[in-house]
Amino acid sequence: MITLDTIQEAHDRIRPYIHRTPVLTNQTINQRAGADIYFKPENFQKIGAFKARGGVNAVLQLAADELQNGRSIGPVITHSSGNHAQAIAYAARQVGTKAYIVMPRTAPQVKKEAVRGYGAEVIECEPTLEARETGVQEVMARTGATLIHPFDDDRVIAGQATAAKELIEDAGQDKPFDIMMAPVGGGGLLSGMALATHYLSPTTIVIAGEPEGAADAIQSFQSGRVEKAPYINTIADGLLTTLSERTLGYIRQHVTDILTVSDPEIIAAMRLVWERMKIIIEPSCAVPLAVVLKHPDRFAGKKVGIILTGGNVDLGKLPF
Amino acid sequence: MITLDTIQEAHDRIRPYIHRTPVLTNQTINQRAGADIYFKPENFQKIGAFKARGGVNAVLQLAADELQNGRSIGPVITHSSGNHAQAIAYAARQVGTKAYIVMPRTAPQVKKEAVRGYGAEVIECEPTLEARETGVQEVMARTGATLIHPFDDDRVIAGQATAAKELIEDAGQDKPFDIMMAPVGGGGLLSGMALATHYLSPTTIVIAGEPEGAADAIQSFQSGRVEKAPYINTIADGLLTTLSERTLGYIRQHVTDILTVSDPEIIAAMRLVWERMKIIIEPSCAVPLAVVLKHPDRFAGKKVGIILTGGNVDLGKLPF
Numbered sequence: 331m332i333t334l335d336t337i338q339e340a341h342d343r344i345r346p347y348i349h350r351t352p353v354l355t356n357q358t359i360n361q362r363a364g365a366d367i368y369f370k371p372e373n374f375q376k377i378g379a380f381k382a383r384g385g386v387n388a389v390l391q392l393a394a395d396e397l398q399n400g401r402s403i404g405p406v407i408t409h410s411s412g413n414h415a416q417a418i419a420y421a422a423r424q425v426g427t428k429a430y431i432v433m434p435r436t437a438p439q440v441k442k443e444a445v446r447g448y449g450a451e452v453i454e455c456e457p458t459l460e461a462r463e464t465g466v467q468e469v470m471a472r473t474g475a476t477l478i479h480p481f482d483d484d485r486v487i488a489g490q491a492t493a494a495k496e497l498i499e500d501a502g503q504d505k506p507f508d509i510m511m512a513p514v515g516g517g518g519l520l521s522g523m524a525l526a527t528h529y530l531s532p533t534t535i536v537i538a539g540e541p542e543g544a545a546d547a548i549q550s551f552q553s554g555r556v557e558k559a560p561y562i563n564t565i566a567d568g569l570l571t572t573l574s575e576r577t578l579g580y581i582r583q584h585v586t587d588i589l590t591v592s593d594p595e596i597i598a599a600m601r602l603v604w605e606r607m608k609i610i611i612e613p614s615c616a617v618p619l620a621v622v623l624k625h626p627d628r629f630a631g632k633k634v635g636i637i638l639t640g641g642n643v644d645l646g647k648l649p650f
Numbered sequence: 651m652i653t654l655d656t657i658q659e660a661h662d663r664i665r666p667y668i669h670r671t672p673v674l675t676n677q678t679i680n681q682r683a684g685a686d687i688y689f690k691p692e693n694f695q696k697i698g699a700f701k702a703r704g705g706v707n708a709v710l711q712l713a714a715d716e717l718q719n720g721r722s723i724g725p726v727i728t729h730s731s732g733n734h735a736q737a738i739a740y741a742a743r744q745v746g747t748k749a750y751i752v753m754p755r756t757a758p759q760v761k762k763e764a765v766r767g768y769g770a771e772v773i774e775c776e777p778t779l780e781a782r783e784t785g786v787q788e789v790m791a792r793t794g795a796t797l798i799h800p801f802d803d804d805r806v807i808a809g810q811a812t813a814a815k816e817l818i819e820d821a822g823q824d825k826p827f828d829i830m831m832a833p834v835g836g837g838g839l840l841s842g843m844a845l846a847t848h849y850l851s852p853t854t855i856v857i858a859g860e861p862e863g864a865a866d867a868i869q870s871f872q873s874g875r876v877e878k879a880p881y882i883n884t885i886a887d888g889l890l891t892t893l894s895e896r897t898l899g900y901i902r903q904h905v906t907d908i909l910t911v912s913d914p915e916i917i918a919a920m921r922l923v924w925e926r927m928k929i930i931i932e933p934s935c936a937v938p939l940a941v942v943l944k945h946p947d948r949f950a951g952k953k954v955g956i957i958l959t960g961g962n963v964d965l966g967k968l969p970f
Contacts, residue, residue, distance in 0.1 A: 352672070371928075373928040374927075374928055601965060604965060607694075608691075608693040608694055608698060608930040608931075608961035609929055610924055610928040610929065610930060611928075641928035645925065645968070645970040646970055648968065650965040650966055650968075
């Protein structure tokens with residue numbers, strides 16, 4: 331159960347290890363959207379993505395729990411090809427413990443190097459979910475490492491919630507947001523945003539954006555069961571995961587709607603942010619803005635908060 | 651004669667029309683450089699570049715001078731294919747006057763559109779300096795417009811000086827900068843930085859960066875005469891211009907050194923900023939950082955301030 335206190339405690343816990351990212355606005359984008367948008371650029375966050383928040387909170391809380399039991403924290407482990415890998419590697423280094431990261435051998439070399447750069451050990455596996463999970467089990471058996479799941483973990487969700495909390499504190503006080511928005515993959519950030527908004531800005535609704543080519547959350551949201559996407563084909567490679575029972579529960583309780591966008595719409599929104607805001611965001615990150623631009627009827631005249639989730643792109647493979 | 655008062659008045663004059671850009675630091679880049687670098691991201695400035703400062707100051711001062719003579723400001727004109735064009739267009743709109751911008755017909759369509767987007771009239775000419783100057787003369791004769799030169803103008807230089815002034819105010823108080831850095835093209839920004847640093851942080855030296863493929867300023871700096879580059883071949887297309895007598899004078903008086911870098915060094919520094927800072931900068935803008943990375947002996951352990959001059963790049967033509 332994540333309460334307002336849980337989120338506040340998470341924020342106090344992680345504050346020394348994360349950036350309080352600023353709030354950005356852009357006149358051209360507001361004119362184009364017909365809305366009043368406040369962006370929270372978590373691409374400027376440690377490790378280049380909001381995932382630093384959840385990873386650090388989970389590892390620090392684990393360390394505190396172990397200490398209370400008279401033990402020091404042991405190694406931690408996760409499997410990820412993306413930002414969560416770097417987040418856990420970064421977090422482990424802060425508490426002086428070892429991190430094992432199981433990564434598909436096909437993951438870009440630059441991502442493996444980034445993880446190693448934070449002092450973690452990369453264990454390569456075949457690029458299937460099964461191989462990843464087997465890899466994790468083997469290392470856990472061998473080392474006693476504790477698994478930190480990318481999103482199916484209340485400590486991680488409470489950490490991600492601090493991004494929405496900061497946005498509400500910094501730009502939603504005099505006039506509350508009408509709408510808060512995040513993209514949805516596994517649902518960790520969206521769950522955290524939904525909970526933080528519920529507690530801190532109860533008149534604000536939460537709307538998620540999802541790629542058409544990974545449209546599992548919208549189906550799960552409608553049916554009430556965790557479902558797979560009918561097909562996977564999208565540039566938004568940070569949003570391919572399905573929800574968990576836990577995140578689906580939070581989302582069904584506190585999110586108003588999930589809207590989908592196509593890859594051309596995502597790329598156009600991403601390009602607009604690069605060109606007009608001069609900041610580098612990942613395709614996954616452009617999904618909420620793409621939703622706003624696609625549905626002027628839903629967002630006209632509204633005050634909208636959007637988390638820009640991350641900026642870890644391969645500059646050698648841009649869609650422009 | 652630009653005094654401390656001139657710069658202070660310019661700052662007060664332009665403040666309502668420009669952003670006070672933040673100061674950014676990056677651990678990875680500091681480790682790589684072995685120095686303590688404070689970046690001032692003028693890519694987040696109005697029109698995406700520091701040139702908004704000089705353009706606005708010149709146009710507002712012109713308007714004030716005309717008013718003192720009992721006249722309202724007439725049209726203004728400049729020739730530019732780059733950021734100064736947008737700066738004058740933006741500035742003219744703030745005072746409600748017309749701007750004519752003479753641009754080579756070969757300039758990217760997106761730049762012409764940006765200038766028109768600020769309400770200015772684009773006059774196309776052949777892509778030679780002679781055609782540009784003839785174009786300006788014709789429009790001036792026809793419309794009575796006042797020319798605002800991109801850098802050979804004390805009002806413009808005083809405006810550009812405010813970028814260095816802000817950087818010194820925001821990050822150079824407790825411990826003064828050892829070195830302030832800017833790229834050099836026509837020398838407007840560098841002159842402004844040199845003057846602001848001279849008045850506000852007199853123990854700080856100023857070092858400029860210049861592309862090897864447009865190495866005119868270093869020659870002029872050494873000889874004391876305005877010289878042309880031996881050849882022009884660089885990706886840093888904002889730095890092709892030669893100095894004027896005016897800017898050479900300021901630079902010879904207040905700049906300690908000019909150091910050159912190759913295009914591969916510029917591109918590597920640009921990529922480092924994109925990847926690690928998640929912000930979009932132009933090639934011209936990466937020149938000072940490339941200088942720092944090339945000369946670890948000169949910069950080791952130093953506190954360095956760098957103006958990131960702008961972020962107007964063509965995403966369809968990236969050097970990665």
